[in-house]
Amino acid sequence: MTRKYKFDIWDIIIWISLLTLLIYIVAKITGIINTPDWVNLIPIITLGFFAGAFYQKVLGFMEKMFIRTDYLKEKTEVLNKEITNINSKLSNYESLKKSNENKKR
Secondary structure, three states, rough: OOOOOOOOHHHHHHHHHHHHHHHHHHHHHHHHOOOOHHHHHHHHHHHHHHHHHHHHHHHHHHHHHHHHHHHHHHHHHHHHHHHHHHHHHHHHHHHHHHHHHHHHO
16 A cells, blocks of 8 residues: 655755755865855744744644544543443342342252
């Protein structure tokens, strides 16, 4: 079973910012870029975009996990009620069984 991954805008921003940062670092190290100081802010700006996109991805992931855990929480509450109901029926059955045994004696 294959699962198709859905790209959203945050994935694109993350990859573009990482690619821009990598190209800038390689060009700066090799001496291709000899620029004024204000251009040296490109990595900082790129990291800002990366951080923002990463934050949005984390929020989306946390929302999905909250929904999934909330669903599991509801299901466990239902199971707890059913187990409690079964336990009460079993205890009633056990008490009836003991009382019937006592009556037979």
